[in-house]
Amino acid sequence: MIPVADFWNSTVGKKTVVAVTGTILVGYLILHMVGNLNSLFGPGGAEPRVDWYSGWLREIAEPLFPYAGVLWLARVILLGSIVIHITGVLQLNSRNRAARPSRYPARRIGRSWESGTMLVSGLLVLAFIIFHILQFTTLSITVTPLEHGAVYFNLYNAFQEWYFVVIYLAALVLVGIHLRHGIWSLVQTLGLDSPARNRGIRYGATALTLVIVIGFALVPVLFWTGVLGAPETEAAIASLAGGTA
Amino acid sequence: MKFKLEIWRQFETGEEGHFETFEVDGIDPEASFLEMLDQLNERLTGEKRRTVAFDSDCREGICGSCSLVIDDTPHGPRQVTSCQTYMRDFEDGSTIRVEPFRSTSFPVIRDLVTDRGALDRVIQAGGYTGATTGPQPEPNSMPVAPEVQERAMDAAICIGCGACVAACPNGSAMLFTGAKVTHLNLLPQGQPERANRAIAMVDQMDQEGFGGCTNFGECSRVCPQEISLDVIGMLNREYRRGRLGKRPKDPPAMRAQ
Ligand code: HEM
Ligand code: FES
Numbered sequence: 001m002i003p004v005a006d007f008w009n010s011t012v013g014k015k016t017v018v019a020v021t022g023t024i025l026v027g028y029l030i031l032h033m034v035g036n037l038n039s040l041f042g043p044g045g046a047e048p049r050v051d052w053y054s055g056w057l058r059e060i061a062e063p064l065f066p067y068a069g070v071l072w073l074a075r076v077i078l079l080g081s082i083v084i085h086i087t088g089v090l091q092l093n094s095r096n097r098a099a100r101p102s103r104y105p106a107r108r109i110g111r112s113w114e115s116g117t118m119l120v121s122g123l124l125v126l127a128f129i130i131f132h133i134l135q136f137t138t139l140s141i142t143v144t145p146l147e148h149g150a151v152y153f154n155l156y157n158a159f160q161e162w163y164f165v166v167i168y169l170a171a172l173v174l175v176g177i178h179l180r181h182g183i184w185s186l187v188q189t190l191g192l193d194s195p196a197r198n199r200g201i202r203y204g205a206t207a208l209t210l211v212i213v214i215g216f217a218l219v220p221v222l223f224w225t226g227v228l229g230a231p232e233t234e235a236a237i238a239s240l241a242g243g244t245a
Numbered sequence: 246m247k248f249k250l251e252i253w254r255q256f257e258t259g260e261e262g263h264f265e266t267f268e269v270d271g272i273d274p275e276a277s278f279l280e281m282l283d284q285l286n287e288r289l290t291g292e293k294r295r296t297v298a299f300d301s302d303c304r305e306g307i308c309g310s311c312s313l314v315i316d317d318t319p320h321g322p323r324q325v326t327s328c329q330t331y332m333r334d335f336e337d338g339s340t341i342r343v344e345p346f347r348s349t350s351f352p353v354i355r356d357l358v359t360d361r362g363a364l365d366r367v368i369q370a371g372g373y374t375g376a377t378t379g380p381q382p383e384p385n386s387m388p389v390a391p392e393v394q395e396r397a398m399d400a401a402i403c404i405g406c407g408a409c410v411a412a413c414p415n416g417s418a419m420l421f422t423g424a425k426v427t428h429l430n431l432l433p434q435g436q437p438e439r440a441n442r443a444i445a446m447v448d449q450m451d452q453e454g455f456g457g458c459t460n461f462g463e464c465s466r467v468c469p470q471e472i473s474l475d476v477i478g479m480l481n482r483e484y485r486r487g488r489l490g491k492r493p494k495d496p497p498a499m500r501a502q
Binding site for chain 1: 347348413417451462477479480483484485
């Protein structure tokens with residue numbers, strides 16, 4: 001049996017758990033980003049591609065799993081990962097602070113500023129995640145019209161407002177800051193690096209970060225600039241007409 | 246040359262310390278930092294004042310005793326030990342701040358002298374081999390591939406000074422411990438204790454109150470032996486494999502030349 005408690009109680013073990021949960025979260029981000037790119041197929045008449053995709057997500061592995069079963073499974077894993085990730089990080093952080101007399105030494109030598117701001121970038125990302133779920137999952141932020149199941153419609157409306165575009169782009173910058181250090185760091189923490197590969201891993205982490213950030217950023221930017229047009233479903237047209245009347 | 250020194254004074258462990266300012270004059274640019282302090286101490290002795298306590302032994306950069314933080318940088322500006330830091334590297338007339346290595350695990354004994362016994366206890370926990378000494382084995386009976394030997398020796402040159410701990414914002418001893426584990430776990434002599442070495446050393450490290458690694462890399466930037474961060478990756482790997490009960494991977498075998 002693996003002595004789980006011993007592993008979790010050591011600094012190296014706990015950090016390994018932070019890295020594994022971080023990897024799960026990064027993996028999810030990549031899938032989520034690719035999924036979002038379905039919006040780029042545009043309004044597409046009766047059913048926008050991204051609406052179809054959203055429905056499909058709920059039907060995966062039916063009838064083996066109940067409706068939205070896999071989706072809920074993913075949600076549970078993600079919530080668990082975030083909770084464990086943050087718990088580990090906060091515990092490590094308090095240990096690290098205790099190991100160091102305060103304000104010493106003043107001079108920092110050669111660490112990247114991303115690495116020094118992981119806690120801040122992480123907590124701001126957490127705040128964004130909560131806001132984001134309230135907006136597009138629970139549809140609770142009703143500044144712009146939102147409809148159940150009408151993903152394209154919801155995105156289109158939200159990203160006509162400059163402030164939502166700014167919030168999403170700002171959050172992506174924070175995710176980028178977190179991941180530029182995080183992705184390299186997890187490779188190091190898991191000990192998957194080797195002297196010969198280390199430079200490549202650094203560049204690879206930056207490249208993957210850029211792909212994730214740009215991939216996500218395309219959606220708000222293309223809606224805002226009008227490249228992705230208004231939804232064309234009847235319900236949407238009716239709703240928009242009602243909204244402006 | 247002439248300098249103004251702000252030196253950390255603390256009579257004993259637990260006492261509140263403070264900086265005291267001294268002026269030194271007539272310093273040879275070729276004097277080492279420690280020789281400059283010797284000169285100051287000679288003068289203080291003459292004036293019947295308490296001398297500045299600091300650690301040193303070999304004064305040639307190999308023992309790891311000297312341990313000054315000079316102008317906020319462990320060992321000083323040149324990434325060499327304090328004893329190998331020369332006054333020519335400082336601007337004439339400048340003010341230089343001198344402090345001990347600091348970490349919760351390195352209590353100050355007096356002035357610039359700290360107790361780095363915590364590192365010795367990490368070594369006691371696993372930084373040894375049970376191989377018998379005596380006549381050298383026949384070289385071909387236990388071949389070591391050149392790449393393996395190179396990696397092991399690059400780690401083995403750690404002099405255990407503790408600058409990595411002093412530089413780390415987390416007060417972590419991962420570079421030190423990583424260097425020891427890399428050195429011993431790669432070589433044939435280290436194999437018998439390998440499965441447990443990283444676990445024992447990491448456990449001791451945690452008990453001593455050292456912090457954890459967040460991959461800042463500052464340790465490596467001050468290391469006078471230029472130990473690479475790679476040793477921390479190796480330590481993480483060895484620790485995880487040990488804990489998960491996996492058989493350690495054999496070092497790559499010798500290839501025919
Ligand atoms: C989308 C969500 C997130 C992703 C994809 C993510 C990803 C990562 C990754 C890959 C690492 C490196 C793991 C390692 O080497 O140990 C990491 C570390 C870290 N994360 Fe996150 N994280 C996320 C959310 C958060 C949140 C909400 C916080 C808030 C506290 C946070 C705080 C940290 C901190 C402080 C570290 C440690 C950095 C270090 O060792 O220097 N992360 N994260
Ligand atoms: S006195 Fe031995 S390394 Fe400096």
